Amino acid sequence: MRPALVFVHGIGGARDPRSECAAWLAALAVGARKAGHRAEAAPPSLTGLAEPAFVYYGDLFAARQPQGVAGPDPADAEELRNLLHELIEVRLELEPDPRERRILDHARAELRPPGPDRSAAELLRRIVSVCTTLLALPGLRRTGQWAGGRLMAGHLAQVVRYLARAERDAAGLPLDRRIRERFLDRLDADRPVVVVAHSLGSVVAMEALHHHRGPVPLFVTLGSPIGMRAVVRPRLQPQPPAVPGCVERWLNFWDRDDIVVPRPRLEDDVLPNARGCRPVTGRIDSDGLWTHTATKYLAQASVAGPVVEAVRGATEAGST
Template identity: 55%
Template sequence: MKPRLVFVHGIGGPRDPVAELDAWLRALADGARAAGHSRRVLDLLRGWAADARFAYYGDLFGVPQAQGAASDVEDEAELVGELLLEALDERLAEPAADDEARALRRARAQLAPEGGAQGPGAVARQVLTAANTLLSLPGLRTFGGWASAGLMVGHLRQVARYLRRGERDEEGLTLDARIRRRVEQNLDASGPTLVVAHSLGTVVSLETLHGYRGRVPLLVTLGSPIGMSAAVRPRIRPQPLQVPGPVERWLNFWDRDDLIAARPRLERVVRPNDRSVLPVTRRVDSDGVWVHPAATYLAQSAVAGPVVEAIETAARS
């Protein structure tokens, strides 16, 4: 039986799901070739190896938010600030070029100025100012697709909007529930489903799989913020964090130069499921100026190799 392979994206602007599926598969094929699985490249690209799906939910963020209190907007800005602050502290704890270190320190000071936030909207302004400083790093502006600080903060706010559990639709479903439903619709309960999730999509996938009853031979998380102890981890449901029951293996990959990915090994903060499965965290090094995109991770042999091998194993089971 041909297994299902589901890709789950993260933050960002509108996407063409068909084009994205093709791009992710091509990146995975490049990684498979580098991992010594050249004979499987055509199978991946032609859909012979797995029934590949791209679980798209980005359009849900394009729906205008219901008018809410100013405090709601400030709360979202505060969460984005927490996310950036934690990411900066982790990055500053590691060696960096002088120019990069100066920009990171300046952005941190702008996020947490002496005396704290002053006046209405102060947090939002601090976050925007810090984002503008970060965009002085050439990789973020040139390769991150963020032409402005406003666009960068807007994309990062998607994390806050998901974790706020608000924005109900006419059915009463919150934004996060609608997003999880999109992902669940792409899973195949009748057979094995492998899930490869990126960025915010790793949080979405983790929560979705807790309510799933099908087989998941492999969960792969790329550039995940799950380990962020202040901004993200305490807000994930259910608590305490645990590997979802259907997951038979979980590989978590992060790149040292990925500003968005949290460094902690997830196996230290996530409890095992009834199968005694724990995440296994592995570092990859892309040596690029902007390494957060999913395609950059998928093209790594360390990432693509286990995915291809899991597809082959699932097809035989």
């Protein structure tokens, strides 16, 4: 039985799982070629080694949006403000260049709370304005990923909505559990699985893997917000945050221009599991144009190389 290669997406709008899976495989093949794995430098070669699967849950977020509008909800405003505050403050601690600092200082000033009688709607207007300002940052400008501040705020609010453990369906299941079940449905306890999770998907996968008993020779997180200490880390389940017991190796990657990753070193915030596995963080440097995409990460040799090696190792182990 071939091992599984499971991709988990992050924040964003609607997407087609089949085409997304193909795009992730293509990016992984580019990175594999850079890493010297010429035999796996094409998507068909990768799918010959492992059975790929793309976990899609974006439709569960869209269900609450009236008429498909992707903007944030006033109910999420306070937590979304806290998330943006941490993004900005930690970014300023990185000693940005003068132009980036001016943008961040302006965004911080905009984010200051209104008066004590402020409404959620007023706070939300400030948040959208802050997001519009942040779109001028390196890694975000000149990109079509977020057409404006309202769309950016709506996508960032998905992190808040997942961690709220609310939005129950007719069966009483909260949004976060329904998302995790989408992921767990793609796993098989009898088959090794290499998991590659991006952005919010890294939170989904880490929490879900605590309920998985099959072998995970490699868990890769890309652009992960797990280390955000104000909004994310205190709300992770279980507490304190720890590496799932099934994970044998965890590699975490971040890009200096990825604003969604204010605290990249997850080994500082996640306890090791019983086998001693803990996250190992590595930095990549892309071209600076919208760095918070999974394909930008996967096309890097330092990311793709270990993924291909883990898949090949699991395939060879299963054939002996």
